[in-house]
Amino acid sequence: MELGILSLLPATIAILLAFITRNTVFSLAVACFIGVLVAGQGLLGFPNLLKEALGTTSFSWIFLLELFIGVLIAFFQRTGAIQRFSAIMDRKNFNRVKTQLVSWFLGMFVFFSDYFSPLFVGSTMRNLSDKAKISREKLAYIADSTSAPVSVLMPITGWAVFISGLLIGMGTIASPDEAIKVFVKAIPFNFYALLSVLFVGLIALKIIPDFGPMKKAEERAMKEGKVLRDGAEPLMGEELTEIAPYEGIKTNIFLNLFLPVIIVISIAIGTFFVLDSAKTMEAFLTASVVLGIIMRLQGIPFNEIMKTATSGMKGVLPAIIILAFAYSLNKLTEDIGTAEYIVSITENFLTPSLLPMITFVLAAIIAFATGSSWGTFAIVMPLAVPLAFSFTGDEVTTLVLATIAAVCGGGVFGDHCSPLSDTTVLASSGAASDHMDHVKTQIPYSLAVAVIASMAYLFIGLVFV
Template identity: 70%
Template sequence: MEPQDHLGLLSVMPAAIAIILAFVTRNTVFSLAVACFAGVLAMGSGLMGFPTLLKETLGTTSFSWILLLELFIGTVIAFFQRTGAIQNFSAWVERRKLSRVRVQLVGWFMGMFVFFSDYFSPLFVGTTTRGLTDRYHVSREKLAYIADSTSAPVSVLVPITGWAVFIAGLLIGIGPIENADQAMSVFVHAIPFNIYAWLSVALVGLVIVGIVPLFGPMKKAERRAIEEGKVLRDGADPLMGEELTDITPYPGVKTSLLVNFILPVLVVISIAVGTFIVMGSAKTMEAFLAAAVVLGVCMRLQGIPFNDIMKTATAGMKGVMPAIIILALAYSLNQLSKDMGTADYIVQATEAWLTPALLPALTFLIAAIIAFSTGTSWGTFAIMVPLSMPVAFTFSADEVSLLVYATLAAVAGGGVFGDHCSPLSDTSVLASTGAASDHIDHIKTQIPFALLTAVIALISYIIIGTML
């Protein structure tokens, strides 16, 4: 299939099936599998097209990276549980005598602090604060929302993350942008125009302190948690294996908050940030591997038997398998969407409406639809930057202008919106995993807030477009 080819309306069918079934059945694995199977049949690949799709998609470096990253994160989390590090952290926070609101604010600040990885952030925030939020009767849906809305939105606002490097890299060669320095300069100047990301992060804090009242399914979930003491609804299916949530501290061994919690976190941060500065790419997976090794050595020195350490590591890997299965099928559906030309069809169907005044708003809308349909913000960036930015430069007489900044920010914000609230999104899956929340419950409770933010961003881009 040529890059600009698509199967028309049929090209959006797999994503539509996955999203609809996910909400109807509340089973993401089943929904994704059916969508992939229907897609390969629609492409004429026959019954063997499904296993072929899985082999071709999962046998890649990119999926191997996310697989290893998840396994190492699961190992670190399991070590945190076995050493009592999370309990020690919770006890330390409790000694500060925080209120229910302040406990949630801790999660909000932690999410913004761990800005360097949208994969680590939701898992870290959810895992480390879940015990506290459970004690204060904060619903798992609310915790997943806090973790999710301080991961990708923050990552796309900070110019020293992989997100910034990726988006800037896509700009090189477009219009007058000739090198990485010029591209990064455009990205930095576009940050103030990334309305969706700014509002997403701010809205979490406003919701926590009560300035913005709860509404929709989130209000119902919080009422259940407060009045009934149920952080999960009856019948919910938390997206974390029991192997990970049921790990208890090793008896009779004295552990340290500094050694068993702060040290491995510093290892992750120093390696991720250090490799980004030195090598231009944050080695997140390698950072978690190092943290797992360091933490394992510390556990052995503290007297925990080697066999118990290995058993704990295995339990941690098993615990993240539900998330890995969903990610595997989501990757397969994303590849299927590329093969069917889903994004090309969406762009072609909307390009007739394009005017300079509507460019930022329409760019945001298209990016949001593509990201929601495919579950990938980076894939959306790769599609939308080469399509929208040349148009912005054409309208700007091949000069870097406010229209260029606003359009790039619209691409970034739209990609984050779709990735933020799609049941196919990897970061949403990880937020559900970290919070041990039912995945579809997380999506249903977060979407109203994401839509509110997106509507405000869309109106803002319309206003900005008319003023430029």
């Protein structure tokens, strides 16, 4: 179905209402409802949309993944692992700068999953961050900026496999091995992702001072001791944030924290090399089961373990509800041709010298409007990369590499800062930050990086093409 300019209406409504009302669930629900009416599907279109969008393997996967991550984090807290980790780090007398740097490094370390990274960083560092009077918005920003931007730079992640798969058959790229080699060569040109990660370090070190809404949030935290603004609604249930260590348990920091993390990393990376697919959800399931067994051996009653697991699942429900409506809106925008319309109005501007920059801007707009980076890759990569090859005579040149990187960077932009994006939601959840406060404080930073990246692509096009 093609609705022309009307195809922009649902995403526009969702984004505008989210900023106006600060209620993401309401905004997404209204956008979906109006969208199905505009598409001529009537009142029954809304429940039908939910059934079609949520009754899929992809949503089931992220739903289960979220539940198992919630269980694992709840186990971390019930065993006292996170509290023990915070106590160990606290003895090092970390100030605001060091706490932010540790969060930054921790996010880059958990590079294998853009879903686990923001939840793990936020949950693990929240106590230390609160004590250092760092706003929850800043913690969410750090967690978000070290998730998707890091994952897209690593050649051993699901991101690399997906992007490489899209490249096969374009130009001279005829096999998966050739595709992954081209992906690696394009990494240095992924300016947005590289600069996003670097920007966090520069902000943490105060080389770049805080500005915009983030500056106000940080001043509130430092001067008033309020890590959340008055009236904020943290995107994590109290069932998860208020879990206390079980009385009498002797916390073992290795068994209760590091071993489960090692299990997750080992299974995720191991299955990537052996099966060519990182079994992330299975990794968290295994880690949760192993930690549950360890908890029972440490003397925690079985019923208490199950109660903790249930609390963990309840704690991630606010994020899951938003993800459910975001998936529904993504399905709707796909059905009514939102991305195709955006592409159609920019095709005439795709000249060789402007190709990398326009590709980046186009991918960024689509990703921000839909909240889907992988969906953006699937749409823009088959359009822009073959065009780049046609300009270079099917040779892998700087133009081709920059265009591939521009698609990747533009897609990550939306994944990084759109209020509709799953990783943006997860960063708010992990840091227990108000979701729209996270979005509002992060967008100026993301836009600053995006402007620099677009100028870099313009330079590449004008000088090397």
